[in-house]
Amino acid sequence: MTRDHDRLDGVPEGSRLNLVEAQLGALYEVGSVLSRSLNLRETLREVLTLLNDRNRLSYGMVCLVDQETGELLVSALHNEVPLPFEAVRYRPGEGVIGRILERNETWILPRVGDETRFLDRLGVYNPDLPFIGVPIRIGEEGGAVGVFAAQPMTADLLESRARFLEMVANLIGQAVRLANRVEGEQRALREERDKLRREVKGDHGFESLVGHASSMRPVFEAVRQVAKWNTTVLVRGESGTGKELIANAVHYNSPRARGAFVKLNCAALPDNLLESELFGHEKGAFTGALTQRKGRFEQADGGTLFLDEIGEISGAFQAKLLRVLQEGEFERVGGSRTLKTDVRVIAATNRDLEAAVRSGGFREDLYYRLNVMPILVPPLRDRSEDIPDLARFLTTKIGRRQGRDLKVTDGAVRLLMRHRWPGNVRELENCLERAAVMSETGTIDRDLIHIAGLDDLLPEPPSASAAAPKVDLTDPELDERERVIAALEEAGWVQAKAARLLNMTPRQIAYRIQILNIRVRQF
Ligand SMILES: Nc1ncnc2c1ncn2[C@@H]1O[C@H](COP(=O)(O)OP(=O)(O)O)[C@@H](O)[C@H]1O
Ligand SMILES: [Mg+2]
Numbered sequence: 001m002t003r004d005h006d007r008l009d010g011v012p013e014g015s016r017l018n019l020v021e022a023q024l025g026a027l028y029e030v031g032s033v034l035s036r037s038l039n040l041r042e043t044l045r046e047v048l049t050l051l052n053d054r055n056r057l058s059y060g061m062v063c064l065v066d067q068e069t070g071e072l073l074v075s076a077l078h079n080e081v082p083l084p085f086e087a088v089r090y091r092p093g094e095g096v097i098g099r100i101l102e103r104n105e106t107w108i109l110p111r112v113g114d115e116t117r118f119l120d121r122l123g124v125y126n127p128d129l130p131f132i133g134v135p136i137r138i139g140e141e142g143g144a145v146g147v148f149a150a151q152p153m154t155a156d157l158l159e160s161r162a163r164f165l166e167m168v169a170n171l172i173g174q175a176v177r178l179a180n181r182v183e184g185e186q187r188a189l190r191e192e193r194d195k196l197r198r199e200v201k202g203d204h205g206f207e208s209l210v211g212h213a214s215s216m217r218p219v220f221e222a223v224r225q226v227a228k229w230n231t232t233v234l235v236r237g238e239s240g241t242g243k244e245l246i247a248n249a250v251h252y253n254s255p256r257a258r259g260a261f262v263k264l265n266c267a268a269l270p271d272n273l274l275e276s277e278l279f280g281h282e283k284g285a286f287t288g289a290l291t292q293r294k295g296r297f298e299q300a301d302g303g304t305l306f307l308d309e310i311g312e313i314s315g316a317f318q319a320k321l322l323r324v325l326q327e328g329e330f331e332r333v334g335g336s337r338t339l340k341t342d343v344r345v346i347a348a349t350n351r352d353l354e355a356a357v358r359s360g361g362f363r364e365d366l367y368y369r370l371n372v373m374p375i376l377v378p379p380l381r382d383r384s385e386d387i388p389d390l391a392r393f394l395t396t397k398i399g400r401r402q403g404r405d406l407k408v409t410d411g412a413v414r415l416l417m418r419h420r421w422p423g424n425v426r427e428l429e430n431c432l433e434r435a436a437v438m439s440e441t442g443t444i445d446r447d448l449i450h451i452a453g454l455d456d457l458l459p460e461p462p463s464a465s466a467a468a469p470k471v472d473l474t475d476p477e478l479d480e481r482e483r484v485i486a487a488l489e490e491a492g493w494v495q496a497k498a499a500r501l502l503n504m505t506p507r508q509i510a511y512r513i514q515i516l517n518i519r520v521r522q523f
Helices: 005-009 011-033 041-055 095-103 159-204 214-227 243-252 271-279 315-327 353-360 362-371 382-401 412-417 423-440 447-450 465-466 479-491 493-499 507-513
Strands: 057-065 074-075 107-109 132-138 144-152 233-238 259-265 306-309 329-331 336-340 345-348 373-374
Touching: 005 493, 011 041, 011 159, 041 057, 057 159, 057 362, 074 095, 074 144, 095 132, 095 144, 107 159, 107 259, 132 159, 144 159, 144 306, 214 243, 214 345, 214 373, 243 259, 243 306, 243 345, 259 271, 271 336, 271 373, 306 465, 315 329, 315 362, 353 362, 382 412, 382 423, 382 507, 412 423, 412 447, 423 479, 479 507, 493 507
Parallel strands: 233 345, 233 373, 259 306, 306 345
Antiparallel strands: 057 074, 057 144, 107 132, 132 144, 329 336
């Protein structure tokens, strides 16, 4: 590993000058090739070709350490006949290449065939020619991350050639560092994207739709069927029944799931604003339109547009909407260019659209255009057997928002099942949220439900109460208060009947109701 080959060469100054000039030019080009693209394999191959053609450095090779195995893998090799070098690898310390990596030092071999450590795994080198290998480092005093080696076609000026190889290795090191960083950032972004996708899908996929009531079965079936196609869907049902959730489920289970899900509440805006929200506007289209803006139809291109409360739009706007739905074409407000979009529309309403059509408040042609595939979501009171599952699901969801474990007791669930829920699932969610806010222990019991304001109770446990968890009154886990409440519930809050269930006298149960501070409701 001596560094005095140059002195022994005894070459004239002129050829040294030629060499330096050729090297300067090559260095400049190597730099620009490496910065041209982030595809390291490709740029490295170009660099090696360049060195071969201009600098008489044959069989240029770049090996880089594989982060996972610690082995050196060949990343690029210059050779007239392409070699399947992908399988060639060196362990640190192994052969000439492995030793250069381990020592992190340049190694000049005046005649490579004389070196006993030389493995010639690639089988390309000329044993009579010299061989130079230099470490590739990342950063100033970094360890070696790879090896750059080549076989000069002449035996002169080896010292200068080695220094040149070191400079090229420096440039390669920078390119490797950049490529690693970009790859790391891309990987982080990809991971984040996949995680978000999973979360979004978890929030909006089928898993987020709770219910097994027979009245919900056609709804789930319709969602599953219709998701596959681009058909316009009209989701109908009272407020709070889960129409938006169903629109989400359709989108996230459709082939457009990777596209945007864009929503707009049509009832929230006056006509003129609605138009610019949906179709966008050109700069200066109206006072305040300072810049051009894309509308929801454009934002939803390739995805799904959810038009909530479609029953509320004016006649003039109905005509505009009809055109986009029929032609897939529209203009921005104040614009003359006709734009095309590829959007799947899901609309929702709680209005009786047929009645609106009859009274002239809703265009019949638009009605038919929207009503291609109706999904009718039943009110919660028609599926109260779903209340226990919904209550637990929503409690967990609220708990997640509050960052704590939240539970709802069976007693509370039984109480929830006796409410009419005119505001449907949304009202149930709000009620549980109020109760959760007031719960210090993280448990929502029937008292908290009362406090959260459930007054409009059904007089009799509804027929669906068969689905309510029935309590074993002899269960030793129950404390006395829970036992008395369970008996009262089973007895439909008739105290004498509850007393019999507990083997008590009416006086005894009345006393307990009082001291246990049980709130008794009169029906
Ligand atoms: N089947 C269901 N399972 C779980 N959550 C539901 C279900 N139906 C409705 N919700 C929840 O109830 C709330 C109201 O639902 P939403 O879709 O906004 O109703 P709508 O659009 O019909 O007014 C939302 O928080 C929604 O997540
Ligand atoms: Mg809604």
